Amino acid sequence: MAPAPSPTYSAITLNINGEKHTLPVDHRTTLLDALRERLDLTGTKKGCDQGQCGACTVLIDGRRAxxxxxxxxxxxxxxxxxxxxxxxxxxxxxxQQAFLDLDGYQCGYCTPGQICSAIAVIEEHAAGWPSAATQDVRPEAGVQPLTAEEIRERMSGNLCRCGAYVSIVEAVAQAAEAAQPPSGGSGDGNGATEAEAAV
Amino acid sequence: MREFGYERVHDVSGAVALLGADPDARYLGGGTNLVDLMKTGVERPARLIDVRDLPLDQIEATPDGGLRIGATVTNSDLAAHPDVRSRYPGLAQAVLAGASGQLRNMATVGGNLLQRTRCGYFTDTAKPCNKRVPGSGCPAIEGEHHNHAILGASEHCVATHPSDMGVALTAFDAVVHYETADGPGELPFAEFYLPVGDTPHLETALPPGALITGITLPPAPVAAHSRYRKVRERASYAFAIGSIAGALDVRDGVVHEVRLAFGAVASRPWRAHAAERALTGGPATGEAFAAAADAELAAAETLPHNGYKVTLMRNLVVAMLTELSEEAVR
Amino acid sequence: MTTTTGTAAVTPSVGTAHTRVEGREKVTGAARYAGEIPFADLAHGWLVVSTIARGRIRAVESAPVEAMPGVLTVLHHGNAPQVDGEYVGLLGKPDPTVTLFQTDRVPFAGWPVALVVAETPEQAREAAEALVVRYDEEPHDVAFSAAHPGARKPEDPSAETEKGDLAAELAAAATVVDAEYTTPEEHHAMMEPHAATARWDGGRLEVVDSNQGSMWVADELAKMFSLDLGSVRVLSEHVGGGFGSKGLRPHQVAAVMATTVLHRPVRVVLTRRQMFSITGYRSPTVQRVRLGADAEGRLSAFGHEALSLTSTVHQFIERSADYGRAMYDADAHHTVNRVVALDVPTPTFVRAPGEAPGSFALESALDELAEKCGLDPIALRARNEPEAGPVSGLPYSTRRVIDCFEEGARRFGWADRDPRPGLRREGRWLLGTGTAAATFPSNAMPSTAAVTAEADGTFTVRITAADIGTGARTALTQIAADALEVEPSRIHMRIADSDFGQAMIAGGSMGTRSWAWAVTSAAKELREQLALGGAIPEQGITARSNTAEAIGALAQKERHSFGAQFAEVAVDTATGEVRVRRMLGIFAAGRIVNPLTARSQLRGGMVWGLSMALHEEAIRDRAFGSHVGPDLAGYHVAAHADVPPIEVGWVDDPDPDDPVGIKGIGEVGIVGAAAAIANAVWHATGVRHRHLPIRPDRVLLAGTAPGGDVDA
Known part of the structure; x- marks a missing residue:
């Protein structure tokens, strides 16, 4: 027997940047479209609409998505x-300040996603999460420093077609350094980009 | 994308009951694959049953030294978990090699097992595809197939399974647990994915309406000495063209136990049983590694543009086992 | 009050690092791009594109779709407003791809066949996907190859240049290189999809767009819709990348048609997949390079033949063979650009059109020649420095390419390089280094600008410039400040509004140079007016400029930017993986206005070169005539993990005939970069890779033997 058709709209409340927004949504509406088309929060960008570029990155329950x-x-x-x-x-x-100071962008369209992603990268690393660039993922190997290679791997879900990657990595390294206690830094004040080759 | 209903469920039996009542319904986990396929029109569900809030988000050590992993555990949490990293480091590496940090935060273990191929014909509703529209044909065979299957494919479909996680899971003999309206059930990984044959649209042995509730990893001391390596067409954020999960226990120069599985070469994560058999009990030498790879790849059937994968996988087997054996000596 | 300029000692801004003037807006998400400006009563359009590669539309079954929830209209060739497709715009007659819905013919897969407009994007999308279009399909041909019988030399006399007897010189040469190189179909893939919102506002058509030239788009729309230019206004405040793709495209025309029919604002945003078929791309190329040299490596024979494709409805030629016309001389010198028309979308300008693929072939071939001659690749180039343009005979304005090589060699550590290939190993990686030259034309086009002295002591500059990520807004701010001798903080830079008048587009590395000239000229005029003294009225005092005459009076010279590219790679021949470990680019590219943003732009070009060398390739299925995987997972551009530390530097090289000394830096960064990487892969492995991208499967199959050169 065919099930009763369920409604295709719902009234929902979204908690965004500390504010509650109640709105009816078509179930097809993505969070990205709700932000951009319904709530006038257009800082979150639509680059591919398929999870293939990272321009729409936001933090959900503190994690990037x-x-x-x-x-x-x-x-x-x-x-x-x-x-x-x-x-x-x-x-x-x-x-944000590091992206501005170090020119970690050009056209600016991937930038909000890069920044949201970078904020999460610094927190994920601080929480001890390994990455595909981490040589030894076993917990007994300890937390490895947030090198330029680590930043590059962890930021790879955010494409930048202008090719601002080098400055973005410098900006993330600078912000990560500032966020850490002085002894736990990842290298000298120039950031990690000059430190080593990529492979 | 057609209009659809949405329900968020909080208990497993409720989820199974809802899906059972509606053949056009789908479970929604992280949505990283399903929502994308809905946008491209490959999937057109009438109702989504959101299972993210089910109490299946825990990773627990089993008394025998294995792990039980809930179906809604995210890829990120799986890869970050100390027991996973310590007992099955190759699994953590496999998960970290997949997708991006954002997608790993969203994607779930259950969803990962059920993700669909990224074959460019499957994802384009303007083209034929036997997996999407049974009987319509497989244009990849005559067309673009440089990243298609060399093992276990058929004239009806040469698509590959895109999972990295699954490659490690098959190496470690994972068991998939599910729930149906008739009660719980389980499938060993070796039986979870169906052979391609002439039914490429039938991908798993899960009963209709089943909800994956979790997987168990049996204890495997050899897995503590495991790795994953992935080759792809950019350094990160790309699907594999060939990948390998390996674990090795060498005692006095003799292979005591070995696990090998391949990714991006078949319609499912490919356990290299023939290679394992060839190696077990024999010497841990480069020649033996190469011979074992050849034993596994003897069954390979290549198309005009994917023959390189035979060489690639052979080289990966030798490199992976050489690395693991050298580390064991150290 | 009285506004003053140049009275206080102000440090010149040009030549100093300045963060982007719109930077805060960009890092906070406040910068609004084309699809982000709110409009009351906005409707959403969704394009429907053809699934067949050639044929006729038999029927567009719009009735069921018009009955779907929220659908407002379905436009197609049976009901769309008629437009003029015969007008002549900036680049000649329009590509029929943009004169939407005027015919039932389908000339390629992905051709726009209908527009569905609905109240919400979700409704528009579903209705567009549900629209049934019936076709009479015809056989198509999308098979691009050097042997295609349709390959021909276009009628354009500049397609070919020839001097001397190439065959004779090749026969007499001590050393000959004769090789074929190919590059695949490549896409702009800028991060922001094309988006436009159109509306009629008090009898004027207003289009909020994402483009590289608002006056350009306004002019095209006015001509196509038979409107006065004055009744069309196009705005494009922030642009999420362009790279040659953001001119007039189907989205603006669709939005204008729909708003005209519906009498309410309509927004059309292209999907990522649609972008692959209707926003242009770089044609694949097949290039044959023949070089002959004497025993000392002096070129006696130079031949470069390039083939590209175009659509059957519009001609665009990727002029790869132009590269050598300004770069290398020989007694016998032959270059020709051929084209073949296939049932494919129309290609277009993509960052360094011609020079990007042309430099890959030629700078690879020169590396092969250096190897055969036993010469260092830099020494070979130094030995072949021309005194004047090889084809034109004109003098160079400046040509400091060897200075770039020398400075680059010093910084890269080139002197320590062992030229023999395949010798350096580090773990599983073979290491190698490579170099290549770069060049791109430096031109300026007439533009107008207005500079206003405001009553509050600030200055407002108005110019229809576009900042597509180049940093033009910031550079022009610095240039205006210096021209007025005031602090940059006193300048309001307003751009990208067609109401500001005619100006060059952001293209051809000519934007900032052309606009700077107009701004400098207007500022000079304003200073002369202000020098007369007196109070500034409330509406300010405005001076205007038009650089047409000054640019027309420029002496004929070979005017180019130059550069030297260096790369170090690591290659795992067991897996075919190639990683670039570091890159260095040294450029002689005119006066550098803003070192901070210039470094970013040149580096960005080099990242494009890396991406071109290793990743980018759009794949077209011959049976269906359409792409396989036309999205950012199927079409790989370099990601963070692919991009190593990249150093950029420049030598002092102001253009003596430009008021600011600018040459242009938008494109020279990509030129030669792919060749430097391919040359480094040879140095690492001993194998020449003549086909891009240098994919793992190609590296794997080629192995390390010199005989493994990838030729087919």
């Missing part, structure tokens, strides 16, 4: 932070 593959209705109850929510008032987040 691509909002183009996240249905808005399934994001209800989660804590969402977008690029509009990472600065403290007029004070830029250290990652």
């Amino acid at each position: 691509v909002s183009c593959l996240q249905l808005a209705v399934a994001a209800e109850g989660r804590v969402i932070t977008t690029i509009e929510g990472v600065a403290e008032g007029e004070d830029l987040h250290p990652v």
Whole structure:
């Protein structure tokens, strides 16, 4: 027997940058489209709409995610932070400031996603998460420094067609350094990019 | 994308009951594959049953020294878990080699097992594909197939399974647990994926409506000495053109136990049983490694543009086993 | 109050690092791109493109779709407004791909056949996917190859240049290189998809767009829709990358048609997959290079034949063989660009059109010649420095290519290089280094600008420039500040509004040079007016410029940017993986206005070269005539993990005939970079890779033997 058709719209409440937004959504609406088309939060960018570029990266429950593959209705109850929510008032987040100072962008379209991703990369590394660039993933090997190679691997889900990668890695390294206690740094003050070859 | 209903479920039996009532419904985990396929029109469900809030997000050590991993554990949590990294480092590496940090935060273990091929004909509804539309044909065989299968394929489909995680899971003899309206069940990994044959659209042995609840990894001391290596067309954030999970226990120069599995060469993560048999009990030498690779790859059937994968996998077997054996000596 | 310029001692801004003036907006997400400006009562358009590669549309079954929820209209060749496709715009007659829905013919897969407009994007998308279009399919031909019988020399007389007897010189040469190189179909793949919102506002058509020239797009739309240019306004404040693709494209035309029919604002955003068929791309190329040299490595014979493809509806030629016309001389010198028309979308300008694929072939061939002559590749180039343009005979404005090589060699550590291939191993990696030259034309095009002295002591510059990520907005701010002798903070730079008048587009590495000239000229005029003294009225005092006459008076010279590219690679021949370990580019590219953003732009070009060398390749299925995997998972561009430390430097090289000394840096960064990497792969492995991209399967099958050269 055919099931009763279920509604294709829901009224949901999204918690974004500390504010609650209640809105009816078509279940097809992605979090990305809800942000951009419904809530006028256009800082989150649509590059591919298929999870293949990272431009739409936001933080969901503190973790980075691509909002183009996240249905808005399934994001209800989660804590969402977008690029509009990472600065403290007029004070830029250290990652934002580093991108600005070191020219970690050109056209700027991938930039909000890169910045949200970078904020999470620094936290993931601090939490001890390994990456594909980590030589020894066993916990007994300890936490390895956030080298340029580690940053590159961890940031690889964010494409930048202008090719600003080198400055982005420098910016992430600088912001990560600033976020760490002085002894736990990943190298000298120039960031890690000059430190070693890539392979 | 057609309109669809959405339900968020909080208990397994409720999820199974909802899906059983609606043949056009799909379980929604992280959505990283399903939502993409809905956008391209490959999947057109009438209802999504969101299983992310099910109480299946734990990784627990089993009394015998294995692990039980819930179906909604994210790839990130799996790769970061100390027991996974310590007992099955090759699994952690495999997960970390897949997708991107963002996608690993969203994707779930259950969803990973059920992800679909990235074959460019499968994902294009304007083209034929036996996996998507049974009987419509497989244009990859005459067309673009440089990253298609060399093992276990058929004239009906030469697509590969895209999972990295699955390659390690098959090496470590994972068991898939599921729930149906008739109660729970389980499938060893070797039986989980169906042979391609003339039914490439039938991918797993899961009963209709089944919900994957988790996997167990049996204890495997050899897995503590395991690795994963992936070759792809850019250094990160790309699917494999060939990958390998390996674990090796060498005692006095003799292979005591070995695990080998290949990715991106078949419709499923490919356990290299023939290579393992050839190696076990024999010398841990480069010649033996190469001979074992040849034993496994003897069954390879190549197309005009994917024959390099035979060489690639042979080289990966030798490199992986050489590395593992040298480390064991150290 | 009285506004002053140049009274206080102001440090010149040009030549100093300046963070982007719009930087804060970009890092906070406040910068709004084309699809992000809110409009009341906005409707959403979704294009439907053909699934067949050639034939006729038999029927567009729009009735069922018009009944779907939220659908407002379905436009197609049966009901769309008629437009003029015969006008002549900046680049000649329009590509029929943009004159939407005027015919039932389908000339390639992905051709726009309908536009569905609905209240929401979700409704528009579903209706567009549900629209049934019936076709009468015809056989198609998309098989590009050197042997294609349709290959021909275009009528354009500049397609071929010839002097001397190439065959005779080759026969007499001590050393000959004769090799074929190929490059695949490559795409712009900028991060921001094409997007436009159109509306009628008080009798004027307003289009909020993402483009490389708002006046260019306004002019094309006015001509196509038979409107006065004054009644069309195009705005393009922030642009998420262009690279040659963001001119007039189907999305703007679709939005204009729909808003005209519906009398409400309509936005059309292309999907990533649609972008692969209707926004242009770089044609694949097959190039034969023949070089002959004497015993000392002096070129006596130079032949470069290039073949590219175009569509059957519009001609665009990838002019790969132009590269050598300004770069290398020989007694016998022959270059020709041929083309073949196939049932494929129309290609277009992609970053360094011609020079990018042309330099791959030629700078690879020169490396082969250096090897055969037993010469260092830099020494070979130094030995072949021409005194004047090899084809034109004109003098160079400046040509400091050897200075770039010398500075690069010093910084890269080239002197320590053992030229023999296949000798350096580090673990599983074979290591090698390579180099190549770079060049790109330096031109300027007439532009207008207005500079206003405001009553509050600031200055407003208005120019229809575009900042597609180049840093033009910031560079022009610095240039205006210096021209007015004030701090950059006193400049309001307003760009990308067609109401500001005619100006060059962001293209051909000519944007910033052309705009800077106009801004400098208007600022000079304003200073002369202000020098007369008196109060500034409320509306300010405005001076205008038009550089047409000054640019027209420029002496004929060979004007180019130059550079030297260096790369170090690691190759695992067991897996075919190639990793670039470091790159260095030294450029002689005119006066560098802003070292911070210039470094980014040149580096970005080098990343493109890396991506071209190792990753990029769009694959077209011959049976269906359409792409396989046309998205950012199927079409790989370099990701973070692929890109090593890249150093960029420059030698002092102001253009003596430019008011600011600018030459242009948008494209020279990609030129030669792929060849430097391919040459490094040879140095690592002993194998010449003449076909891009240098994919793992190709490296794996070629192995390390010199006989393994990848020729087919």
